[in-house]
Amino acid sequence: MERYRNSDDRRAIFFFDIDDYKFFEKHLSLAGDKSRALQRQYRLQHGLIASGLQREKHISPLIFNDEVDNALPLQGLLKPDRELRRLLEDIDRSKIKLWLFTNSYVTHALRVVTLLGIRDLFEGITYCDYAAQSLICKPNTAMFTKAMVEAGANIDTPCFFIDHAALRQSVIPALIASIAGVARTLQESHHVSQVGTANAFGDDQLNVDVHAENIIRTAMANCPAIVAASSEEDPVEAQTEHGKTPTSSSEKYTIAFDPLDGSSIIAPNWTVGTIIGIWEGETALGRDPASKQIAAILGVYGPRVSAIVAIRIPRGNSAIFEVGIAPDLPLTVFTVRPEVKLLPPPHKTRYFAPANLRAAADDERYMSLVTHYIKEKYTLRYSGGLVPDVVHMLVKGHGVYVSPVVGGKGAKLRRLYELCPVALIIECAGGRAVDPVDGRDILSRPVENEDERGGLLCGNGEDVAFAIQSLIG
Amino acid sequence: MERYRNSDDRRAIFFFDIDDYKFFEKHLSLAGDKSRALQRQYRLQHGLIASGLQREKHISPLIFNDEVDNALPLQGLLKPDRELRRLLEDIDRSKIKLWLFTNSYVTHALRVVTLLGIRDLFEGITYCDYAAQSLICKPNTAMFTKAMVEAGANIDTPCFFIDHAALRQSVIPALIASIAGVARTLQESHHVSQVGTANAFGDDQLNVDVHAENIIRTAMANCPAIVAASSEEDPVEAQTEHGKTPTSSSEKYTIAFDPLDGSSIIAPNWTVGTIIGIWEGETALGRDPASKQIAAILGVYGPRVSAIVAIRIPRGNSAIFEVGIAPDLPLTVFTVRPEVKLLPPPHKTRYFAPANLRAAADDERYMSLVTHYIKEKYTLRYSGGLVPDVVHMLVKGHGVYVSPVVGGKGAKLRRLYELCPVALIIECAGGRAVDPVDGRDILSRPVENEDERGGLLCGNGEDVAFAIQSLIG
Numbered sequence: 001m002e003r004y005r006n007s008d009d010r011r012a013i014f015f016f017d018i019d020d021y022k023f024f025e026k027h028l029s030l031a032g033d034k035s036r037a038l039q040r041q042y043r044l045q046h047g048l049i050a051s052g053l054q055r056e057k058h059i060s061p062l063i064f065n066d067e068v069d070n071a072l073p074l075q076g077l078l079k080p081d082r083e084l085r086r087l088l089e090d091i092d093r094s095k096i097k098l099w100l101f102t103n104s105y106v107t108h109a110l111r112v113v114t115l116l117g118i119r120d121l122f123e124g125i126t127y128c129d130y131a132a133q134s135l136i137c138k139p140n141t142a143m144f145t146k147a148m149v150e151a152g153a154n155i156d157t158p159c160f161f162i163d164h165a166a167l168r169q170s171v172i173p174a175l176i177a178s179i180a181g182v183a184r185t186l187q188e189s190h191h192v193s194q195v196g197t198a199n200a201f202g203d204d205q206l207n208v209d210v211h212a213e214n215i216i217r218t219a220m221a222n223c224p225a226i227v228a229a230s231s232e233e234d235p236v237e238a239q240t241e242h243g244k245t246p247t248s249s250s251e252k253y254t255i256a257f258d259p260l261d262g263s264s265i266i267a268p269n270w271t272v273g274t275i276i277g278i279w280e281g282e283t284a285l286g287r288d289p290a291s292k293q294i295a296a297i298l299g300v301y302g303p304r305v306s307a308i309v310a311i312r313i314p315r316g317n318s319a320i321f322e323v324g325i326a327p328d329l330p331l332t333v334f335t336v337r338p339e340v341k342l343l344p345p346p347h348k349t350r351y352f353a354p355a356n357l358r359a360a361a362d363d364e365r366y367m368s369l370v371t372h373y374i375k376e377k378y379t380l381r382y383s384g385g386l387v388p389d390v391v392h393m394l395v396k397g398h399g400v401y402v403s404p405v406v407g408g409k410g411a412k413l414r415r416l417y418e419l420c421p422v423a424l425i426i427e428c429a430g431g432r433a434v435d436p437v438d439g440r441d442i443l444s445r446p447v448e449n450e451d452e453r454g455g456l457l458c459g460n461g462e463d464v465a466f467a468i469q470s471l472i473g
Numbered sequence: 474m475e476r477y478r479n480s481d482d483r484r485a486i487f488f489f490d491i492d493d494y495k496f497f498e499k500h501l502s503l504a505g506d507k508s509r510a511l512q513r514q515y516r517l518q519h520g521l522i523a524s525g526l527q528r529e530k531h532i533s534p535l536i537f538n539d540e541v542d543n544a545l546p547l548q549g550l551l552k553p554d555r556e557l558r559r560l561l562e563d564i565d566r567s568k569i570k571l572w573l574f575t576n577s578y579v580t581h582a583l584r585v586v587t588l589l590g591i592r593d594l595f596e597g598i599t600y601c602d603y604a605a606q607s608l609i610c611k612p613n614t615a616m617f618t619k620a621m622v623e624a625g626a627n628i629d630t631p632c633f634f635i636d637h638a639a640l641r642q643s644v645i646p647a648l649i650a651s652i653a654g655v656a657r658t659l660q661e662s663h664h665v666s667q668v669g670t671a672n673a674f675g676d677d678q679l680n681v682d683v684h685a686e687n688i689i690r691t692a693m694a695n696c697p698a699i700v701a702a703s704s705e706e707d708p709v710e711a712q713t714e715h716g717k718t719p720t721s722s723s724e725k726y727t728i729a730f731d732p733l734d735g736s737s738i739i740a741p742n743w744t745v746g747t748i749i750g751i752w753e754g755e756t757a758l759g760r761d762p763a764s765k766q767i768a769a770i771l772g773v774y775g776p777r778v779s780a781i782v783a784i785r786i787p788r789g790n791s792a793i794f795e796v797g798i799a800p801d802l803p804l805t806v807f808t809v810r811p812e813v814k815l816l817p818p819p820h821k822t823r824y825f826a827p828a829n830l831r832a833a834a835d836d837e838r839y840m841s842l843v844t845h846y847i848k849e850k851y852t853l854r855y856s857g858g859l860v861p862d863v864v865h866m867l868v869k870g871h872g873v874y875v876s877p878v879v880g881g882k883g884a885k886l887r888r889l890y891e892l893c894p895v896a897l898i899i900e901c902a903g904g905r906a907v908d909p910v911d912g913r914d915i916l917s918r919p920v921e922n923e924d925e926r927g928g929l930l931c932g933n934g935e936d937v938a939f940a941i942q943s944l945i946g
Contacts, residue, residue: 354853367847
């Protein structure tokens with residue numbers, strides 16, 4: 001294992017963060033009380049480093065390394081992990097470079113990967129240099145830059161930091177499992193209420209929204225990293241039980257979700273969806289959505305059950321992919337499309353989805369925008385469900401969704417539960433999502449309270465730009 | 474059991490046809506070879522009566538009754554049927570009058586229902602009077618009129634003739650089961666081809682259309698009454714294997730179906746459907762659709778699996794209902810809505826679905842019709858799938874679907890596989906379905922060949938009338 005730089009190397013780089021709480025929990029969890037004590041110690045130590053070892057100048061980091069890291073009796077606890085090794089071997093290393101990344105000192109880190117029997121699979125390591133005058137460590141941006149430079153990344157090398165383990169291994173999987181649960185409930189809910197018609201079934205009505213809410217809340221309860229949540233059904237952000245136990249997880253996330261979007265089209269059995277935003281930290285309110293909402297999920301309930309997952313962690317590359325879900329137990333989840341992308345022009349077929357079209361009766365600009373789409377032979381697809389309408393453009397590679405605000409009316413989409421998650425999805429797919437009132441990015445403005453609402457203009461960049469020009473230019 | 478007339482009786486009347494081949498097959502099928510011989514004899518006899526006993530004047534019908542019907546050793550074969558009795562007892566006889574209906578003579582018919590232990594549940598019987606000078610029997614319309622008069626029907630009494638047993642007990646159940654099969658296939662088909670985009674998956678594409686076709690064809694193969702079929706995937710009407718064996722069923726049906734409608738919205742996981750038309754006789758071509766297409770089914774694949782079934786047998790009342798399907802085996806099917814109806818005005822919300830909207834760019838009339846809907850604040854719902862778009866109006870109680878033909882273009886819906894079945898569904902629900910070119914009912918003109926196409930204007934009567942006026946008035 002040597003450090004090297006090779007500017008001709010076009011491979012992507014995966015940075016494996018071995019400080020990962022979950023990573024170690026997995027490897028240490030079999031050894032009982034002693035292991036749990038070690039985990040606490042380990043978390044404590046790295047929590048200290050991360051949160052301000054530099055400020056505690058009277059503690060020498062190298063002493064820490066000797067007294068804590070090197071003193072951990074890992075050889076008795078860590079054994080070669082064949083499963084992990086197979087997983088890493090399955091990665092095509094002609095396309096992806098594997099690189100270790102840690103806040104610990106080099107001696108400790110190499111001891112860990114040697115004991116796990118995976119040391120030879122990595123091409124290098126970036127560690128926290130405890131001997132340096134000025135300590136650089138995560139989550140300082142400089143530490144990520146250091147890792148990329150040391151790993152030989154060029155300016156355009158895709159770099160993936162395999163951290164946020166609880167997000168990837170607990171939060172997102174649990175939420176996808178809950179989508180399967182909602183799907184099963186929907187499949188069985190034939191006597192749904194017929195919103196807005198005289199056809200309701202009285203006592204026989206099932207409130208599937210509430211069922212979906214409960215299923216997702218139950219799934220979240222199994223994730224120690226989820227510390228706060230609110231939803232369209234229960235729109236007051238509150239700490240979860242885990243949130244009330246501050247030491248339960250080294251990662252902390254807040255969930256904002258719409259359990260079942262598209263209530264008006266549930267009765268006619270049209271495709272509906274779940275919208276979930278995942279925020280880093282203990283609240284979603286008053287934070288910068290562009291950097292703090294780090295993941296979003298759209299659950300899609302149609303002839304199939306699927307989900308689109310977007311992850312965009314600051315300093316890392318973004319990822320957006322579609323998974324298929326076979327909702328029957330035991331649950332099966334598999335990648336359907338490893339990358340979801342809105343396509344650049346030219347488009348064989350262009351699609352438009354004009355929401356709140358009644359507003360065009362009172363707004364010449366909206367009416368003429370719609371007329372423009374018709375004259376330009378855009379294809380109309382408008383289900384009235386935000387999830388299917390957005391997923392349509394993501395699958396077709398083109399689309400423009402217009403939900404304008406006219407005369408102060410039409411701002412019906414909730415920013416926290418609908419607009420922010422959808423905007424992250426669209427941006428990760430290469431599109432734009434803006435406020436139709438001022439043309440600013442949806443994610444440029446914090447959500448100050450759960451009830452904030454707005455319109456939406458989203459889709460392929462050139463079409464969003466044209467629509468902004470038409471509506472407010 | 475007495476005959477009576479009571480003009481204050483507002484109950485519906487169910488006529489149970491005890492000559493039913495399937496009915497007797499069920500009760501005689503347990504008794505081996507002797508029973509099979511009896512079945513043949515029984516079918517032969519009633520086939521003779523139905524097809525022209527009157528023309529064979531030298532055979533006295535009463536001799537037939539004595540020598541055949543009364544001679545059948547039924548007492549050894551027919552036993553009290555508790556299941557059938559429970560079924561009949563479950564019918565709310567404060568709302569529905571049960572009436573026996575037969576082409577046999579009264580003595581034979583009463584012997585049968587007495588042996589089955591259900592005689593007391595019927596309020597009367599209409600039989601073929603073998604002693605009469607002029608023999609009146611099914612399928613002569615006079616026989617049905619006679620039954621309704623004898624059962625005390627008023628001009629507005631709903632009358633249901635429980636005949637067409639193979640249709641009700643074999644054909645429709647088999648087709649609904651095939652819808653469950655298509656649903657299961659769709660649930661598992663995550664790697665579907667992305668029609669019209671660059672996102673296709675090459676060799677990994679699944680042609681779900683072909684799967685659906687095969688599933689439905691396999692289901693039909695189990696129905697001796699289905700003698701011919703064609704489909705949007707295999708659009709040449711041809712005899713089935715059963716059709717090549719003329720004696721296999723006393724009822725004969727031709728199926729015309731679109732196995733999976735809405736191919737463009739399968740990839741984005743929107744609700745799609747199956748469309749099935751059931752025609753009486755050995756062909757669907759060149760026949761009067763209004764009287765010969767006696768049933769239609771829309772299979773709906775969304776978050777749930779459901780089907781809308783319409784049955785309209787000449788001389789009988791029409792029925793249209795929605796069933797829910799739990800597609801996992803063992804299959805469960807249950808009634809969700811016993812009656813599907815478009816509602817009369819006033820409507821709280823009015824919906825419009827403008828298909829082929831690009832045509833409005835070249836057609837002022839269509840553009841101004843769309844503008845009318847916008848100005849009148851109709852709600853837009855347009856999925857681009859004929860089944861979900863039609864089901865939407867049936868569930869909401871209101872809707873108008875407009876797929877015009879402009880400058881000879883836009884006639885893209887197949888008359889045999891899409892327009893005729895949908896028109897029957899819409900008419901049974903109390904709406905209208907017309908050709909947008911001339912405003913005539915879709916079902917008023919025979920389908921001369923499998924490839925005939927047209928536009929469609931359907932929905933609530935008053936909205937269809939307005940659209941006709943706008944487009945061609």
